[in-house]
Amino acid sequence: MVQYSRQLDSAFAALADPTRRGILERLGRGQASITDLAARFDMTLTGMKKHVQTLEDARLVTTEKVGRVRHVRLGQHRLEQEAAWMARYREMVEGQMDRLGAFLERTQEDNP
Amino acid sequence: MVQYSRQLDSAFAALADPTRRGILERLGRGQASITDLAARFDMTLTGMKKHVQTLEDARLVTTEKVGRVRHVRLGQHRLEQEAAWMARYREMVEGQMDRLGAFLERTQEDNP
Numbered sequence: 001m002v003q004y005s006r007q008l009d010s011a012f013a014a015l016a017d018p019t020r021r022g023i024l025e026r027l028g029r030g031q032a033s034i035t036d037l038a039a040r041f042d043m044t045l046t047g048m049k050k051h052v053q054t055l056e057d058a059r060l061v062t063t064e065k066v067g068r069v070r071h072v073r074l075g076q077h078r079l080e081q082e083a084a085w086m087a088r089y090r091e092m093v094e095g096q097m098d099r100l101g102a103f104l105e106r107t108q109e110d111n112p
Numbered sequence: 113m114v115q116y117s118r119q120l121d122s123a124f125a126a127l128a129d130p131t132r133r134g135i136l137e138r139l140g141r142g143q144a145s146i147t148d149l150a151a152r153f154d155m156t157l158t159g160m161k162k163h164v165q166t167l168e169d170a171r172l173v174t175t176e177k178v179g180r181v182r183h184v185r186l187g188q189h190r191l192e193q194e195a196a197w198m199a200r201y202r203e204m205v206e207g208q209m210d211r212l213g214a215f216l217e218r219t220q221e222d223n224p
Binding site: 005008009010012013015016017018021024025027028030073074075076077078079082083085086087088089090092095097 | 122
């Protein structure tokens with residue numbers, strides 16, 4: 001449960017940044033080096049390394065060093081638990097709206 | 113687009129904390145006051161107000177002051193854009209795995 005919770009923490013935190021979401025979208029079209037990504041996002045190598053580290057800690061990307069170049073690709077984490085959590089949240093919101101609708105209907109019936 | 117991006121930032125950041133996810137789960141069973149929530153999560157009123165503010169900024173809850181009590185309930189934000197983003201990410205991961213599978217197949221055919 002704690003492990004599950006930490007995974008949600010790190011995945012949601014990693015996704016809460018437009019540059020990191022942009023990196024994932026770029027990697028969706030194929031792997032890239034840290035240098036490519038830094039150039040693409042107009043960022044220093046150090047800044048890009050930090051973003052990639054955050055994504056790697058959340059298991060959203062994997063990296064591999066080949067010679068002097070570090071290649072980054074999408075990880076195998078499919079955000080299944082995160083999607084399940086959000087689906088449950090959506091059900092809760094809909095349940096609340098149903099209850100509110102039922103309440104308003106009863107109120108109208110009582111005060112026609 | 114910027115607006116859309118900011119909404120994703122604030123929603124994902126709000127969800128990246130186990131207490132805030134716990135508050136949403138609690139509110140799924142009905143509205144609660146800030147005082148109730150602080151007691152439930154063994155937290156100071158000030159700490160709880162900050163969490164509720166973060167959730168309210170991300171439109172995940174709404175609050176209403178009735179007399180001296182501030183009531184909190186789930187907002188009407190259904191995380192639709194966030195869920196769509198994650199579904200797209202999942203498709204990208206699956207596309208990458210398909211390409212990798214096809215590559216490995218070709219490699220095996222070339223070196224039987």
